[in-house]
Amino acid sequence: MTTTPAKDFMAEGDSAQALTLEQVSDAGRPDRWWEVVWSSRKARVGVVIVSVYVIVAVFAPLVAPHDPLDSTFTPLAGASGDNWLGTTTDGRDIASQLIYGSRISLLVGLFGGLLATIISLVIGMVSGYAEGTIVDDILSFVTNVALVIPALPLIITLVAYSEVRGVWLIVFVIAITSWAGGARAKRAQIITLRNRDFVTAAKFSGESTTRIIFREIMPNMSSLVAAAFVGAATGAIGAEAGLAVLGLGDSQSVSWGTMLYQANAQGAITQGLWLWVFVPGLVLAILITGMSFINFGVDLLSNPHLREDA
Amino acid sequence: MSLLDVSDLSVRYEPKSHRPLDAVQHVSFSIEAGEFVGLIGESGSGKTTLGTALLRLLQRPGRISAGSITFDGTDITHLHEDELRDLRWRDISTVFQSSMNALNPVTRVEAQFRDVIEQHSRLRGEAVTTRIRELFDMVIIDHRFISAYPHELSGGMRQRVNLALALALEPKFVLLDEPTTGLDVVVQHSILENVRRLQAEQGFAVLFISHDIGTVLDLSDRILVMYAGRIVEEQPAAALLRDPLHPYSKGLLGSYGDPRAETVRITYVPGRPPDLSLEIRGCSFAPRCPERIARCTEVDPPLLPMAAGRAACHVAQLQRDEGGAGEHGEPKRTFDGPQFVKTAEESTQALRGDVVLTVDHVSKVFTRRRGLTVQHTEAVTDASFVLRKGEVTALVGQSGSGKSTLARMITGVDSPTTGRIVFHGPNGDQEVAGFRGRSLRDYRSNVQMVFQDPYSSINPAKRLGYVLARPLANYHGLKGDALRDRVEELLETVALTPADRFVNRYGYELSGGQRQRVVIAKALAVEPDIIVADEPISSLDVSIRAEILELLGGLVQTKDVGILYITHDLLSARMLADEVIVLNNGRIVEQGQTLAVIRSPQDAYTRTLIEAIPNPF
Numbered sequence: 001m002t003t004t005p006a007k008d009f010m011a012e013g014d015s016a017q018a019l020t021l022e023q024v025s026d027a028g029r030p031d032r033w034w035e036v037v038w039s040s041r042k043a044r045v046g047v048v049i050v051s052v053y054v055i056v057a058v059f060a061p062l063v064a065p066h067d068p069l070d071s072t073f074t075p076l077a078g079a080s081g082d083n084w085l086g087t088t089t090d091g092r093d094i095a096s097q098l099i100y101g102s103r104i105s106l107l108v109g110l111f112g113g114l115l116a117t118i119i120s121l122v123i124g125m126v127s128g129y130a131e132g133t134i135v136d137d138i139l140s141f142v143t144n145v146a147l148v149i150p151a152l153p154l155i156i157t158l159v160a161y162s163e164v165r166g167v168w169l170i171v172f173v174i175a176i177t178s179w180a181g182g183a184r185a186k187r188a189q190i191i192t193l194r195n196r197d198f199v200t201a202a203k204f205s206g207e208s209t210t211r212i213i214f215r216e217i218m219p220n221m222s223s224l225v226a227a228a229f230v231g232a233a234t235g236a237i238g239a240e241a242g243l244a245v246l247g248l249g250d251s252q253s254v255s256w257g258t259m260l261y262q263a264n265a266q267g268a269i270t271q272g273l274w275l276w277v278f279v280p281g282l283v284l285a286i287l288i289t290g291m292s293f294i295n296f297g298v299d300l301l302s303n304p305h306l307r308e309d310a
Numbered sequence: 311m312s313l314l315d316v317s318d319l320s321v322r323y324e325p326k327s328h329r330p331l332d333a334v335q336h337v338s339f340s341i342e343a344g345e346f347v348g349l350i351g352e353s354g355s356g357k358t359t360l361g362t363a364l365l366r367l368l369q370r371p372g373r374i375s376a377g378s379i380t381f382d383g384t385d386i387t388h389l390h391e392d393e394l395r396d397l398r399w400r401d402i403s404t405v406f407q408s409s410m411n412a413l414n415p416v417t418r419v420e421a422q423f424r425d426v427i428e429q430h431s432r433l434r435g436e437a438v439t440t441r442i443r444e445l446f447d448m449v450i451i452d453h454r455f456i457s458a459y460p461h462e463l464s465g466g467m468r469q470r471v472n473l474a475l476a477l478a479l480e481p482k483f484v485l486l487d488e489p490t491t492g493l494d495v496v497v498q499h500s501i502l503e504n505v506r507r508l509q510a511e512q513g514f515a516v517l518f519i520s521h522d523i524g525t526v527l528d529l530s531d532r533i534l535v536m537y538a539g540r541i542v543e544e545q546p547a548a549a550l551l552r553d554p555l556h557p558y559s560k561g562l563l564g565s566y567g568d569p570r571a572e573t574v575r576i577t578y579v580p581g582r583p584p585d586l587s588l589e590i591r592g593c594s595f596a597p598r599c600p601e602r603i604a605r606c607t608e609v610d611p612p613l614l615p616m617a618a619g620r621a622a623c624h625v626a627q628l629q630r631d632e633g634g635a636g637e638h639g640e641p642k643r644t645f646d647g648p649q650f651v652k653t654a655e656e657s658t659q660a661l662r663g664d665v666v667l668t669v670d671h672v673s674k675v676f677t678r679r680r681g682l683t684v685q686h687t688e689a690v691t692d693a694s695f696v697l698r699k700g701e702v703t704a705l706v707g708q709s710g711s712g713k714s715t716l717a718r719m720i721t722g723v724d725s726p727t728t729g730r731i732v733f734h735g736p737n738g739d740q741e742v743a744g745f746r747g748r749s750l751r752d753y754r755s756n757v758q759m760v761f762q763d764p765y766s767s768i769n770p771a772k773r774l775g776y777v778l779a780r781p782l783a784n785y786h787g788l789k790g791d792a793l794r795d796r797v798e799e800l801l802e803t804v805a806l807t808p809a810d811r812f813v814n815r816y817g818y819e820l821s822g823g824q825r826q827r828v829v830i831a832k833a834l835a836v837e838p839d840i841i842v843a844d845e846p847i848s849s850l851d852v853s854i855r856a857e858i859l860e861l862l863g864g865l866v867q868t869k870d871v872g873i874l875y876i877t878h879d880l881l882s883a884r885m886l887a888d889e890v891i892v893l894n895n896g897r898i899v900e901q902g903q904t905l906a907v908i909r910s911p912q913d914a915y916t917r918t919l920i921e922a923i924p925n926p927f
Contacts, residue, residue, distance in 0.1 A: 039326070196766045196767075197761040197762075197763060197766045197767035198766060198767050198768055198769040198770075200759070200761070200767075201759070201761065201767050201768075201769075201829070201832065202769070202780070203754070204721075204754050204758055204759050204781070204833075205780040205781035205784055205785075205832065205835075206751050206754060206755065206780075206781060206784035206785050207780060207784065216769055216772070219769075219771035219772070220769070220770060220771045222771075
């Protein structure tokens, strides 16, 4: 076989040199993920809102005027320069409680969302990759059970019977009751990806199954994982507040949920203490709205068609 | 006045987050009633965008930015959607590229015809049914498929149905956008025969878009060659074949050769089309052009009347002005690019290599349980052949002939129902079906694969350096500098030079041909004895196929690897393979030295395959 890869015209002179160089385009480079998220106006609003919350939570001791558990103020004081949002029935500063409360919410959101995402990833990816085998049957069964069990009664039971009632217990309970939907979505996604040629190619390169799932396939669904995380974190924040309102929160710390619980227990509404009830609910609602807005941006990552309309 | 007049048409894409680009630039041409016009160009040349614009089907962010389209005396450039609706399908219809997606999967074929016919004509009830029967007769499909769902039809049948649907209202103009891409040669051949016959009978005008100059030349009266968003040449088909003006047309023509010849040469156009979002100085083809002169990189050549048509090339114009006697010499007919040559003599030598794999009376039966009945499908029947080192064996057959099943058994994915596949490796003779887990992994360091679709066989989330490093790390335990050096060496082997420009790239930044070379480099990484190449060129443009064939051919020589080349195209088998095995319905119908088989085929099926090769000469 004779091959003549370069005829004479390619060898002559400088300008011909450019021809032999392989040309690579740079136009095909997709946008960085943060550029895509930032390109959505809704997501920008969401990012700003959540950033403000994070800053307030991190610097709570600097921002808050008082110690949230300090009960030396005049009970039931109205809003004033000293107590920005007034005080509670037992003489604590509402504004400071609100500021410190953001720490619990964000903590639970971050770790609850993270843990739920990790569980759903492992179970969903493995069962989807092994679709049709006994492994998939078992994992799908577990997922289905977790989907149909009513989450709230389960959470209440778990929390009510546990000895300690710290933040980490709440994180754990929320995570193990909320992963199932995400696992389903990831299973469906990996089923569409696992028959791609690059997965077969990876098998021919001698990759192990774990590596194929988590190093080869997972990076291709990172936008889905990110969206699931934001969703799970949002859910976790709401769940924590809900539990605390029911009196199942961590009694040692201040969160928006425990504030609402206290307010309710002290009959704040009948006494006309609107700020005490209204403000924790409002900040919670704004945070959840902000996170949902971020998800609009994350959606653009997984569906490029949406980008033109954003 | 022509049926379709396009003047100075430009289409601009203005995505929000990227630079805008002009996919079609100042294109002017016209199509007479009843004329068959071909439009060729490689992927990314703007031919589909042009077609979409003619149908007024452009979607955001694309829009017609200048020029006009006049159809049958009506300016349709800015016609309102409601008025367009009357025109579409009744006067202008189309057959899209993907036969899979063009038919609604949840509606019976009959209902889709009925929809179109009742919308645009006064036919109702029984009259419509009669018309549908006529249409099915036209495209030679049995009437029992009228009430079928699209998924019950084969790919070829689906595309015929699309063709019948396009002709349902006897339109004046039909746009065919690569209607046979993805179908195998025999089906492609019969569909195009069908198109040609119907066009002659009914006299509708056609704009036939394709990247395959062979089929276009076969069918068209006149040909438009498109490159980088512009028409670079327009000539009657015969004139283009005899006297191509633009070097790009010559390059496209060079991708065909006569498979029966003792020595076959095919050329390819190296490089890739320019990025249209950047400003181009001079001729857009200049960087890839072997005939380039200094003026080409300075001045953009205008589309001027020349020979029997029009062309946009300084060199062609100067040559014709000087009458072939001046400093620019005679006009050339061939493309002076890189070429790939295959002689008969080499094949004879290759058949003396050591046998590495023996396929011995192998059959594969698939059983499928449907309710109470069990269905047996015999995919492969009693196949026997050997693979040798330093030899290319081509496995040729239509889709469904069992060639992929054989490949799956050879790579250890499936095991044969009866018969044995024996690998004569470093550890003595081993039966492939016995490999599981660890031993299968070890076997794959000897047998590697090159896939059909280079777009899905490179992980889009990984850099090329990583992709190539993995087999080396897994099988050879290479690390650090040694690993990096070997990766760069591999890239150099497949002519991706300089290697350090490619290590940190992603697959999607490369052209189809470059990607396929990366896939080949990956298969080579572990220095296998056998490479199974499953239609490695069928999803690439015809103009760059030779590039991959040349690479594979060179590897057989230098690396002493045996290649099992799976294809439905006998021309490429002729270019690459020393021995050819023709497979029909799971049975080997013919086997022998490639040239001998092509010159004097013994089996009727082999003859069908040979006839299906588009032969413009």
